[in-house]
Amino acid sequence: MRTVSDMLAFAVTDGMLHFELTATYEIFTAPQLDYRVVVCGNAPVRVGRFTLEPDLPLDQLKRAETVIVPALADVDDPIDLELVQAVREAHEEGARIVSLCTGAFVLAEAGLLDGLRATTHWAHTDVLAERYPRVEVDPDVLYIDNGQVMTSAGKAAAIDLSLHLIRSDHGSATANTAARRLVVPPHRDGGQAQFVLAPVPSGEGHPLAELFDWVSARFDQTITVEDLARQANVSSRHLARLFKAVTGTTPLQWLHTQRIRRAQELLEMTDDSVDQIAEASGMGTATTLRRHFHRTVGVPPDTYRRTFRPVGGR
Template sequence: MLQFELALAYEIVGTRPDAVPGPWYDVRVCGTHSVRLGRFLLEPDCGLDRLADADTVIVPGLADINQDPPAELVEAVRAAHKVGARVVSLCTGVFVLAAAGLLDGLRATTHWAHTDTLAARYPLVTVDPDVLYVDNGSVLTSAGKAAAMDLCLHLVRRDYGAAIANIAARRLVVPPHRAGGQAQFVTTPVPAQDEHALADLLPWVMRRLDQPLTVEDLARQSNMSSRHLTRHFRSVTGTTPLQWLLTQRIRRAQELLESTNDSVDAIASAAGMGTATTLRRHFHRTVGVPPDTYRQTFRA
């Protein structure tokens, strides 16, 4: 078990904001025995049989994904979900959910270092390495480490509303959400040997997102051929120049929706999307909701 994700989850769902008028989460740590986490000793409050009574089950990260998750844990999580519990995994806790069959046919994520392993071991799971979390309704998964915080704040937002989630985030001195709503982006790990290839180009592009940039524009700026540029982009970012550029434009639009009262037309222009119609089409496809809905739901 990874203590970082466990502590994050407990800090968020285990601490009731003063602004909550009614009941808050009643948090219990369930397990079969005491666990030493570094210099800390974790004593469970109750056994795994209590998961059957839970409304939400949160599975923290596993310390060793090369070992099969404990069979009794897998069965307890499966049984809890079968009787209606919402099941949430943080980081590598996703391997427990996958072993229980809860992710078959669904999108899921985990720490970027383990997405390939998850995909290879559980081919029925659609693994998305480029998000902070995935919400499938009754089954939710987070990416690695601090993304556990994003998912836990998302749970609070779902259960108690954006205002309470924002209060919880301010208490933690973190943003209430990072770079979006249902489709949140993380930077694809950059291979060390390619870090220099686009080091000057990417900031140059970010300063000009309002302009109608093309692959040829980027190639000229970086003194590369278009083919060479595309190869470097795939190596460094894991995607094509145009897809990366679209992602940055959507992120810029998200930031403006969150922090300004500008019209969708003005934001479309500032993000280099041209028209509000174009922005709405790409925004809805990427984020899952229209810009106006995003602003109402996720603006801090």
């Protein structure tokens, strides 16, 4: 457990997203917690569409026990070097450094993720890995706790990591109380997948649009690569090239992903049994669905349904 004098500081600069900042700020300022929450920045900053007046300058981050770096709105914008230096100095003073979503780019720029596993929003993991090759980027988890350094994926994962911090500092009962107040699951393990799979490219602006529509109406049927090539009126080799260009993956992997996505939708939206969903998504049997679903999503179908299905069903 950490002490009542602990200072938890949000490190802010222009161009941060307001959701991750305001949502987690509200979490950590809950009355049942004893964090001394402050916002550190060197000047009034633009956060989303709002202007925020920091409590303390960035050089005061080194006094904090925990430093939280919210998400950057645009990872292609130059990173504030004063922010990077202040976060690095806080780390050197022993602070626990936490990034939310694309805030991981600040930690990587400071060198705090070198040689460590880290994550960020799935849409930016490739950029993070390319820009910082010494970081072991894992795109398939909600958050990663390396002890003194922690990173999280997208918006909901920022809440998950916040609850994980509260659980580490104050115990499960306090974390569960915070989760009930937020009306969110009290615990989602950081190692489970981000629940975001390769989407079907929308619109008619690519050569596989009609094929994707054809597949979407036949998930309950056996479909081979030859079936796909025949429907697209191309050779199997050319089909593979098209899929790589449009989806970044192979026809079979894309089809597998779409079947899992269909199973996710049915788990969320229907009362169908796992056997029925396995048949409707083309997985055949419940055993096959459970094996592939757990491997791809990170949790069993029943756990996924409990997490994402509203109380009382739809």
